[in-house]
Amino acid sequence: xxxxxxxxxxxxxxxxxxxxxxxxxxxxxxxxxxIVLTDKIQLGWLVALTIAMSMLGMMGVSLLGLFYWGVGVWxxxxxxxxxxxxxxxxxxxxxxxxxxxxxxxLLIFRQEWRTSINRFAEAMTxxxxxxxxxxxxxxxxxxxxxxxLGPVPGVxxxxxxxxxxxLVWDVFAIxxxxxxxxxxxxxxxxxDLATLRDRAKNKYIKVIYxxxxxxWRGSAMHWKRYNTAYTILAGLSMPLVFSVHTVISFDFxxxxxxxxxxxxxxxxxxxxxxxxGFAMVxxxxxxxxxxxxLQDFITMRHINNMAKIMLATGIFVVYGYFLELFFGxxxxxxxxxxxxxNRLFGPYAWSFWALIFCNGVVPQLLWSTRVRSNEVVxxxxxxxxxxxxxxxxxxxxxxxxxxxxxxxxxxWYFPTRWELSLFFGSIGLFLTMFFLFIRVLPMxxxxxxxxxxxxxxxxx
Amino acid sequence: MHAENTQPxxxxxMVEFDTPxxxxxxxxxxxxxxxxxxxxxxxxxxxxxxxxxSSVRQKFHTLPLLVLGAGITGLATAFLLQWYTSAIxxxxxxxxxxxxxxxxxxxxxxxxxxxxxxTVVMFELTVLFSAGTAVLGMFGxxxxxxxxxxxxxxxxFSLASTERxxxxxxxxxxxxxxxxxxxxxxxxxxxxxxxxxxxSEYFSEGLEWAxxx
Numbered sequence: 001x002x003x004x005x006x007x008x009x010x011x012x013x014x015x016x017x018x019x020x021x022x023x024x025x026x027x028x029x030x031x032x033x034x035i036v037l038t039d040k041i042q043l044g045w046l047v048a049l050t051i052a053m054s055m056l057g058m059m060g061v062s063l064l065g066l067f068y069w070g071v072g073v074w075x076x077x078x079x080x081x082x083x084x085x086x087x088x089x090x091x092x093x094x095x096x097x098x099x100x101x102x103x104x105x106l107l108i109f110r111q112e113w114r115t116s117i118n119r120f121a122e123a124m125t126x127x128x129x130x131x132x133x134x135x136x137x138x139x140x141x142x143x144x145x146x147x148x149l150g151p152v153p154g155v156x157x158x159x160x161x162x163x164x165x166x167l168v169w170d171v172f173a174i175x176x177x178x179x180x181x182x183x184x185x186x187x188x189x190x191x192d193l194a195t196l197r198d199r200a201k202n203k204y205i206k207v208i209y210x211x212x213x214x215x216w217r218g219s220a221m222h223w224k225r226y227n228t229a230y231t232i233l234a235g236l237s238m239p240l241v242f243s244v245h246t247v248i249s250f251d252f253x254x255x256x257x258x259x260x261x262x263x264x265x266x267x268x269x270x271x272x273x274x275x276x277g278f279a280m281v282x283x284x285x286x287x288x289x290x291x292x293x294l295q296d297f298i299t300m301r302h303i304n305n306m307a308k309i310m311l312a313t314g315i316f317v318v319y320g321y322f323l324e325l326f327f328g329x330x331x332x333x334x335x336x337x338x339x340x341x342n343r344l345f346g347p348y349a350w351s352f353w354a355l356i357f358c359n360g361v362v363p364q365l366l367w368s369t370r371v372r373s374n375e376v377v378x379x380x381x382x383x384x385x386x387x388x389x390x391x392x393x394x395x396x397x398x399x400x401x402x403x404x405x406x407x408x409x410x411x412w413y414f415p416t417r418w419e420l421s422l423f424f425g426s427i428g429l430f431l432t433m434f435f436l437f438i439r440v441l442p443m444x445x446x447x448x449x450x451x452x453x454x455x456x457x458x459x460x
Numbered sequence: 461m462h463a464e465n466t467q468p469x470x471x472x473x474m475v476e477f478d479t480p481x482x483x484x485x486x487x488x489x490x491x492x493x494x495x496x497x498x499x500x501x502x503x504x505x506x507x508x509x510x511x512x513x514s515s516v517r518q519k520f521h522t523l524p525l526l527v528l529g530a531g532i533t534g535l536a537t538a539f540l541l542q543w544y545t546s547a548i549x550x551x552x553x554x555x556x557x558x559x560x561x562x563x564x565x566x567x568x569x570x571x572x573x574x575x576x577x578x579t580v581v582m583f584e585l586t587v588l589f590s591a592g593t594a595v596l597g598m599f600g601x602x603x604x605x606x607x608x609x610x611x612x613x614x615x616x617f618s619l620a621s622t623e624r625x626x627x628x629x630x631x632x633x634x635x636x637x638x639x640x641x642x643x644x645x646x647x648x649x650x651x652x653x654x655x656x657x658x659x660s661e662y663f664s665e666g667l668e669w670a671x672x673x
Contacts (some may be wrong), residue, residue: 024623025503025504025622025623026622026623029503029622029623151541151545159563160545160546160562160563161545162546162565162567163542163545163546163577163578163581164546164567164570164574164577166580168581169580169581169584172580172581172584172585173580173584176584176585176587176588179588179591179592180587180588180591183591183592183594183595184591186595187595187598191503191504191621194621195503195621195622197621198618198619198620198621198622199618199621199622210607211607214599214604214605214606214607215604215605215606215607215608215609216604216621217501217609217611217612217617217620218501218502218503218620218621219499219500219501219602220487220499220500220501220502220506220509220510220512220513220514221499221510221513221514221517221518221602222602222604223502223504223505223506223509223510224505224510224511224513224514224521225521225523225598225601225602226505226598226602227505227507227510228521228523228524228598229523229594229595229597229598232523232524232527232590232591232594233591233594233595236587236590236591236594237591239583239587240587243580243583243584243587247580250580447503447504447505448504450503450504451504451505454480454504454506
């Protein structure tokens with residue numbers, strides 16, 4: 001916690017090692033586990049949790065209103081039959097992607113800097129997927145009939161899902177993604193739960209951690225199978241993370257709506273997801289390392305690397321925006337051209353230009369080492385990117401749907417207070433789960449940091 | 461092992477080390493001395509130790525094969541499910557009609573068995589089945605969950621999840637001899653005296669059963 005901020009040049013700041021000044025396995029364990037095993041409840045944490053839970057309460061109210069009056073309380077209409085529900089689904093799912101990317105893809109590529117950020121990034125993934133799940137679950141208006149989406153023999157309906165529909169693919173893609181993410185996270189947690197079991201002083205807490213640790217004892221044979229399983233999971237998650245947003249983009253790309261019927265959608269959705277996800281990881285990592293004194297684990301090296309990934313994926317995304325405009329013009333199709341014009345200068349033009357500002361202009365600041373070494377500025381940029389990625393989905397959805405083929409079916413969409421409060425409430429759900437997570441589970445993978453320290457000792 | 465006396469049976473002898481390097485060296489010597497039923501415990505995976513222990517305990521690894529099987533099962537399940545429900549319309553037994561019937565729909569004259577559209581769900585179920593098997597298989601083959609184990613009877617063993625490294629030679633080993641094995645382990649220069657790991661009769665019976673798996 002006594003972190004000496006001597007004056008260093010930006011290049012020196014960014015050259016920090018992956019693991020700061022922690023010497024022994026005992027120190028590593030103690031620094032991370034003590035955050036969880038303390039009896040004290042910090043006032044700041046309690047205040048933050050209270051705020052998050054009151055936002056969560058708002059979600060409850062919004063859902064009750066939705067059940068009572070039906071989806072009519074939302075601002076949807078005949079032209080725009082998806083509004084905030086799909087925008088926020090795509091936004092939340094996208095945020096989740098960084099967690100899987102860090103835990104799986106960076107593991108396969110042996111990027112050792114992933115080690116101290118993977119645990120809370122995976123937690124972020126799970127919570128973001130849970131928030132996303134709210135929308136498809138409840139947008140039906142009759143959530144008790146949601147099982148109709150699944151491959152359940154149609155006892156009462158006599159029907160099966162239409163497997164040629166991208167919306168059914170979504171059900172499979174998102175539920176597989178959620179399940180595999182939970183498995184990955186839990187498998188990673190088991191050795192750390194055993195550590196908490198062995199270190200907890202309180203008998204009841206010991207029993208609870210012990211039950212979830214499944215009797216893990218760190219046997220060499222167990223570690224062998226553990227590493228095999230973990231690598232297999234990472235290998236499976238790698239194509240999975242690409243598939244999820246690809247399948248979501250199919251919801252749009254396989255339709256014929258102007259502005260959606262584009263082959264660039266799958267790769268550009270995936271890049272956008274990673275972009276949004278890293279922005280959220282930075283938004284969480286920068287305060288966490290200061291509040292909990294974790295600067296030795298989440299060093300400026302991590303922050304720098306994440307900022308660089310954000311810059312790179314941001315450029316992919318902006319390339320996607322330009323290609324969309326190019327396709328609109330090059331298609332020679334009057335509807336596509338009209339849509340492109342409408343996107344740039346129509347009634348929703350503000351959202352397009354705000355998007356270009358947030359995702360195209362602001363992230364270019366990340367080229368500068370001075371910006372990347374300044375956490376306050378980075379935190380700001382990450383938040384701007386989150387807003388920008390939200391706007392991206394807004395630009396895709398109402399802009400296309402309010403101006404389709406027939407002028408007679410043109411219209412307008414704007415969210416009602418119920419939609420806004422549900423969105424606000426889903427942020428509350430995310431924050432509530434995250435604050436509870438950092439209090440009861442180690443937010444950094446303890447055993448992987450020990451392993452990293454072991455490898456570092458060997459290098460020298 | 462059915463102990464006749466009231467003394468609890470000995471599970472094995474355990475020694476403690478303070479660095480991963482000394483554990484690797486000790487495991488190497490124990491394996492070289494011909495011990496087969498031994499296990500090492502460490503707070504993080506150490507590849508050399510895992511390889512040494514598995515070279516005498518279990519050379520063949522079933523987990524990747526299990527996952528492969530599960531992946532193929534997932535792929536086949538997804539294809540059969542989609543093909544059957546989209547392209548088949550048998551009405552074999554009227555009573556079960558609603559359960560076994562498919563639901564073919566003609567959409568724009570496309571073939572009922574439009575397999576390219578089925579590939580997404582096939583991919584997802586392949587991943588889902590494989591990942592589930594990787595995790596359940598890993599815990600299952602490791603014999604977990606197992607909340608009680610004799611090694612937990614050693615007081616200092618709680619450090620195995622923090623910073624200490626342990627080697628245990630089990631009494632089930634054919635070469636095991638309380639005095640000789642103890643002398644051998646003392647020769648490995650452990651940081652603490654050799655510990656006798658006590659078991660319970662029920663546990664030993666359970667272990668014999670588990671060895672059959």
